Amino acid sequence: MVKVAVLGAAGGIGQPLSLLLKLNANIKELSLFDVVNVPGVGADLSHINSDATTETHLPSSKEDKTALLTALKGANLVIIPAGVPRKPGMTRDDLFNINASIIKSLAEGIAQSSPDAFVLVISNPVNSTVPIVAETLKKHGVYNPSKLFGVTTLDIVRANTFIAQLYPTDSKPTDFNVNVIGGHSGETIVPLYSVGSTGKLYEKLSEEQKKTLINRVQFGGDEVVQAKNGAGSATLSMAYAGYRLAESILKSLTSSEEVVECTFLNLVPEIKGAEEAKKLVGGLDYFSLPVKLGKNGIEEVKYEILTKISDDEKKLLEVAKEQLAKNIEKGVSFATQ
Ligand SMILES: NC(=O)c1ccc[n+]([C@@H]2O[C@H](COP(=O)([O-])OP(=O)(O)OC[C@H]3O[C@@H](n4cnc5c(N)ncnc54)[C@H](O)[C@@H]3O)[C@@H](O)[C@H]2O)c1
Numbered sequence: 220m221v222k223v224a225v226l227g228a229a230g231g232i233g234q235p236l237s238l239l240l241k242l243n244a245n246i247k248e249l250s251l252f253d254v255v256n257v258p259g260v261g262a263d264l265s266h267i268n269s270d271a272t273t274e275t276h277l278p279s280s281k282e283d284k285t286a287l288l289t290a291l292k293g294a295n296l297v298i299i300p301a302g303v304p305r306k307p308g309m310t311r312d313d314l315f316n317i318n319a320s321i322i323k324s325l326a327e328g329i330a331q332s333s334p335d336a337f338v339l340v341i342s343n344p345v346n347s348t349v350p351i352v353a354e355t356l357k358k359h360g361v362y363n364p365s366k367l368f369g370v371t372t373l374d375i376v377r378a379n380t381f382i383a384q385l386y387p388t389d390s391k392p393t394d395f396n397v398n399v400i401g402g403h404s405g406e407t408i409v410p411l412y413s414v415g416s417t418g419k420l421y422e423k424l425s426e427e428q429k430k431t432l433i434n435r436v437q438f439g440g441d442e443v444v445q446a447k448n449g450a451g452s453a454t455l456s457m458a459y460a461g462y463r464l465a466e467s468i469l470k471s472l473t474s475s476e477e478v479v480e481c482t483f484l485n486l487v488p489e490i491k492g493a494e495e496a497k498k499l500v501g502g503l504d505y506f507s508l509p510v511k512l513g514k515n516g517i518e519e520v521k522y523e524i525l526t527k528i529s530d531d532e533k534k535l536l537e538v539a540k541e542q543l544a545k546n547i548e549k550g551v552s553f554a555t556q
């Protein structure tokens with residue numbers, strides 16, 4: 220039975236994500252933090268007759284740090300959807316200037332109040348915000364790379380849905396679990412349709428269809444940003460995806476079943492398979508790959524997948540690596556300056 224803290228709980232993602240968490244029988248306490256509107260969200264959720272208790276934490280001023288520290292106290296799992304979303308015409312990197320500072324201050328709170336928690340970073344640009352959290356926790360001497368997750372699950376969710384839409388009579392979205400690796404923005408998102416559950420169907424597609432499908436996964440976020448027309452980016456599908464990763468982590472704490480998910484992680488030698496992965500991705504310090512989850516977090520990086528990919532996917536990876544290197548460096552230098 221665990222305590223989960225949601226930072227940014229009153230937002231477009233925070234609210235539906237908190238609703239899903241409120242329904243999870245493994246969660247004993249749900250701690251909701253935001254800089255606006257969170258008491259109302261908490262009051263509303265608290266009427267649901269599921270077992271998790273709901274508490275809310277709203278700072279009384281910009282200087283008030285106590286609300287965050289209290290929200291995080293004793294949390295086993297912290298999920299961060301705090302920050303601004305995109306509008307049409309913006310890239311995720313355009314969010315860096317605002318979101319980097321928000322993420323850094325929240326990571327400082329985690330370092331102080333819940334240093335042992337699993338930390339799931341949703342806020343964009345994920346390719347840079349994850350290194351910011353890592354460097355901030357390092358500065359405070361409490362960094363555990365096995366417990367830091369950049370949430371790329373929405374890319375997997377989209378990849379499953381979009382291929383199923385191409386084969387409506389032969390498949391359904393729940394048939395698939397596509398490995399999507401790399402990062403979480405445009406061309407850094409690399410869906411590996413040629414391996415695993417989609418291999419056979421993918422091979423049947425024409426070159427043009429393959430290109431269109433991959434492009435749709437890489438720019439699925441833009442599809443939603445355009446459709447919302449200035450009112451933000453994906454929130455409901457993101458809440459579902461963030462919940463899926465949180466649920467998998469909770470499952471790995473309570474069952475002996477093997478649980479594997481893709482996540483954007485820090486490739487450090489203390490994680491099994493990370494050194495091998497790092498060599499195969501040109502020395503990058505962070506990359507999204509399938510990982511085996513366990514009681515202490517990321518137990519093993521399933522790097523072998525990198526040796527099984529098609530020549531076309533290798534080309535996609537080359538483009539992804541170049542962009543990722545810049546995004547990672549931007550996050551690291553912000554947090555270490
Ligand atoms: N990883 C992904 O796949 C993915 C998917 C969708 C959106 N996102 C990102 O998630 C973030 C949130 O998106 P959204 O649609 O929920 O935005 P939103 O504006 O609806 O909600 C963000 C919430 O964060 C809160 N907030 C701002 N500063 C804060 C702080 N210092 N502490 C706590 N809370 C704070 C705001 O008050 C707001 O309630 C964006 O950066 C967006 O780009 C990531």
Ligand SMILES: O=C(O)C[C@H](O)C(=O)O
Pocket residue numbers: 304305311343373439440441443444452453
């Ligand atoms: O596209 C965005 O800005 C939000 C998110 O990263 C997404 O993939 O939907």
